[in-house]
Amino acid sequence: MIRNGEATGALSGAVPLEGVREVVAAVHPTPSSLAFVVARDGQVIAHPDAKLILKQATDISAALTPEALASLPQAAAPLLVDLGGAAKLLKAQPVHGTDWYLVIALDKAEATAGLSNVLQALGVAMVLLTLAAVGIAAFFTSHSFRSLSKVRDAMDTIGSDSGDLSHRLPVVGNDEVAQISASFNAFVDKIGTLLLEVRAGVENMKTATSEIEMGNRDLSQRTETSASNLQSTSAALTQLTASVRQSAQAAVEATRLATSASEAAARGGKVVTSAVSTMDDIARSSARITEIIGVIDSIAFQTNILALNAAVEAARAGENGRGFAVVAGEVRTLAQRCATAAREIKDLIQASEASVGTGAQRVQAAGAAMQEIVEGIDRVNRVIGEIDGAMNEQSAGISQIDRSVAEMDQATQQNAALVEQSTAASATLSEQAYGLSRVVGLFRLR
Known part of the structure; x- marks a missing residue:
């Protein structure tokens, strides 16, 4: 509680x-x-x-x-x-x-015994009702089944070998069978329109594939021609490269020879300059000898005058001056001979001076010519150097062109292979187009 x-x-x-x-x-x-x-x-x-x-x-x-x-x-x-x-x-x-x-x-x-009896009675009733319903349905749907049979026959016609798409079903009333007939007619219309478009597309495809195949054949021929021309060009470039290399080697050899000639001309110029200097020294020595001979000639002239004076004085002296007169005569003779020899030497020295002057002028002219030769060889050497540089640039350019031609040749070969593949693909596509055309041709369209 x-x-x-x-x-x-x-x-x-x-x-x-x-x-x-x-x-x-x-x-x-x-x-x-x-x-x-x-x-x-x-x-x-x-x-x-x-x-x-x-x-x-x-x-x-x-x-x-x-x-x-x-x-x-x-x-x-x-x-x-x-x-x-x-x-x-x-x-x-x-x-x-x-x-x-x-x-x-x-x-x-x-517990389930009563339910089983009910289920058995219900089953018998369901069987009887089903039979009655089937009879009623068969009576009312016989017309519909006849219409459906027409749909079946039309589908069989389409599915047969004839492929007749021109057949249409009559649409009577507004029941389900009439709706199926209308839908069937619409379906066949769409299929027919689609097949007409496919047929037109196949014809266009056949034309396009034929043109592509012809274009590929033409392109293949041009590609082969281009490949052959590129190979010829490559061979010509190889020969040109060899020629340019030989010319470059010749230019190098010419440069070496020109350098040697320039060095030799320079040495000759130095020798000529030395000879001109020597000629100048000889000319100065000749001038000095001429001066000395002039002094000797003057001494001989004065000695001759003195000998004349001595002879005059000896004549005045008479017998006592006879020996002195003889000596004076001899002295005068020697003075005359000395003057004559001095004049001859002077003439020879003047002639030698003239020859030395002429030789000096010629040696100077030779020196100037040697200098011009050296300068000309230097210019030739520079020109050959420029030619050598230009040939090296040409050789490099030709080598680049040769590489480019080789790359173009490789690309052309690849293009040729691609053209062959494209030709095979277009032929396959053309065969498929013709096959599709034959398939579409099996159907009879309106």
Whole structure:
């Protein structure tokens, strides 16, 4: 008992289990069904079989565990178990005020026996109704089936070898068969239009592939001609490169020879300059000799005058001056001879001076010519150097052209291979176009 929220006492009472068992034993919805009471912990409280009272529910069936008993009241479907070799459907209900469950075990065969009879009667009725419905449907749909047969025949005509797409179905009424006939006619119209477009496209494809094939053949011929010309050009460039290299080597040799000639001319110029200097020295020496001979000639002239004077004085002296006169005559003779020799030497020296002057002029002219030769050789050397540089540039340019021609030749060979592949592809496409044309030609269009 609870008072003011506190437990103040307890009430107890005794319930005779035999009375509970009798009440439970009286519960049997069907002849083979039964009922029993079981506690929450699984202990059997009441059962038609007195031997099972106070036993565990699992002795009745291994499936009757406390957990399974606790879930039976909330289960939407009954629990199917095997009790004594018969299939039972278990359903439980808690007993108010206790921890007991009243469990009803309904025999499955007896529970479903009435339902089976109903299902058998229902099946017979359904068979009869189906036969009646089939007869009515056959009566009302015979016309529709005849129209559908026409659709079938039209489809067979299209699917046959003739491929006749000109056939159309009559559209009568507005029922489903008429709608199917109209849809069929629209479908055939679209297919026919599509095949007409395909036929036109195939014809255009055949023309295009023929033109492509002809163009590829022409391009292949031009490509082969270009490849042959490039090979000839490459061979000519190779020869030209060899010629330019030989010319460059000759230019180098000419430069070397010109350099040697320039050096030799320079040495000759130095020798000529030295000869001119020597000629100048000889000219100066000749002039000095001429001066000395002039002095000698003057001395000889004065000696001759003195000898004349001595002879005059000896003549005046008479016999005493005769020896002196002889000596004076000899002196005069020597003076005359000396003057004559001096004049001859002077003439020879003047002639030598003239020759030396002429030689000096010629040597100077030779020196100037040597200088001009040296300058000309230097100019030739520069020109040959420029030629050598130009030839080297030409050789490099020709080598670049040769490489470019080789690359063009390789590209041309690749183009030729691509043209051959394109020709084979166009031939294959042309064959496919003709095959597609034959396929489209199997259909008879309007």
